[in-house]
Amino acid sequence: MHADDFGETVEITRGICAAIEAGAVTSTTILANMPGTEDALHRVPALAGSASFGVHLNLCEGRPLTQCHSLLDAKGCFFSKRKMFLQSVSGRLSPTELEAEISAQIARVRDAGIRVSHVDGHKHLHQLPMVAAAVARVIPRFGIERVRVTRLARVQAAFQPATLVRELLAWKAAGTFRRAGLRSPRRVVDLQDLMSRGERPEAGALLRDALGVVEVFCHPGTALADAVKPGSCQRHAELEYLLSEGFRQVLNLGRVQLVSYWEI
Numbered sequence: 001m002h003a004d005d006f007g008e009t010v011e012i013t014r015g016i017c018a019a020i021e022a023g024a025v026t027s028t029t030i031l032a033n034m035p036g037t038e039d040a041l042h043r044v045p046a047l048a049g050s051a052s053f054g055v056h057l058n059l060c061e062g063r064p065l066t067q068c069h070s071l072l073d074a075k076g077c078f079f080s081k082r083k084m085f086l087q088s089v090s091g092r093l094s095p096t097e098l099e100a101e102i103s104a105q106i107a108r109v110r111d112a113g114i115r116v117s118h119v120d121g122h123k124h125l126h127q128l129p130m131v132a133a134a135v136a137r138v139i140p141r142f143g144i145e146r147v148r149v150t151r152l153a154r155v156q157a158a159f160q161p162a163t164l165v166r167e168l169l170a171w172k173a174a175g176t177f178r179r180a181g182l183r184s185p186r187r188v189v190d191l192q193d194l195m196s197r198g199e200r201p202e203a204g205a206l207l208r209d210a211l212g213v214v215e216v217f218c219h220p221g222t223a224l225a226d227a228v229k230p231g232s233c234q235r236h237a238e239l240e241y242l243l244s245e246g247f248r249q250v251l252n253l254g255r256v257q258l259v260s261y262w263e264i
Contacts, residue, residue, distance in 0.1 A: 001242075001258055002027040002148075002217045004056060007040030009229055015221035015239045017043060020051045024242040025218070026260045029056035029120050032105035033065055041112040051118035051229070052260035054105050054146075056090050057135070059125050065104040068097035081123045088128040098134035105142065106142050117261040118146035124166060127173035136180035146264050148215065149174045149184040183264050186212030191219075191238055199246050204253025213264050214256075 003016040006028040013036050019025035028051055030040055044053055059071060060081045070093050073079055079087060087093050110116055119139050120126060126135050127150065135147065150170045152163075176182060186209055194216060198205035207214055220242055221235030241247055251258070 001025045002029070002120075002215050002220055002261070004029060004054070004122070004217060005031060005221075006056065007031040007037040007094070008034050009036045009221075009225060010039050011225035011228055012036065012219075012221040012235065013040045013043060015225055015235060017047065018222075019218075019220045019239060019242045020047050022168065022243050023258075024247065025051060025220070026258050027052045027054070027117065027215075029054040029118070030109050030114070031056045031058050031122065032108040033058055033062050036107075041109070041114070044112070044114050048115070050176070052262050053109075053114050054116055054118040054120060055109050055263060056120055056122050057102060057105055057126050058122040059131065060103070060123055064101050065108065066097070068094070068099045068101045070094040070097050071101065080243035081125065081164065084125055085128060088125075090128045091130065092129050095134055098131060099138050102134055102138045103141075106139065106144070110142065116142065116144055118148065119144060119264070120148035124148075124150050124170075127166070127169045129169075132173040132176045136176050136182065139182070140180060145181070145183055146261055147177050147182045147184055148188070148217075149177065151187045185264060188215045188217055191216055191241070192233070195238070195241050199249050199253070201253055203250045204255070207251070207254035208258045213259065 001024060003019060003025045005012050006016050007030045007203055017029050030053060040106060059091050060078050061079055074264055106116060119135060125131060149165055151169055162186055194203055194206060219233040219235050220239035223236040225235045
């Protein structure tokens, strides 16, 4: 059970902390260049025994930690998600600058005394062409052995065009990561998909996979998190679900064991 965006804002971080403390979330990844980063780094020691902490590589929001001109707009901020996609598929990103920025973000978390379990990407951009290759070169230098791959494990599950593109990118990135000796969950499930199924048996079945570990990724936050920074996720609704008895029943239906990224 993994929560993205630790450190994006203070209120998002507070929501993730509540889910970890309740035993509903067992893993999270830290954004190294956001307004809530410092607050998040200070919270990790109290939670390190309950969850794994990785790095949520950010290449599409805010300002970078390095001089990486091929990744930036005219204002010195990262390109948008769409622009990053176009820059990547057209080969207009600098591999050297990508590696430097990825290294700097991981180093900021590591240098705060945090044992880094794995790496994933804000908006899943770590799976883009060029970016995935840079990630595969960099993270073994830090002794990191795990990385998220957003495979649904069946292309027919990708109904929307954007989801299909992400699935195809994930399979290609998986090969790049595997050749670098990196391990990943077999597939992922979006918590919102789980929520939409209620407490029916198929919800529990979604969590089972005889061939490997399933990662359920989520975006919990406080009610104030949604008000301060609205987005595509209803963060407080996700937090309330994670803390609910209904979620526990789904786990029981699936007969699943919750693990952290260290068990992958």
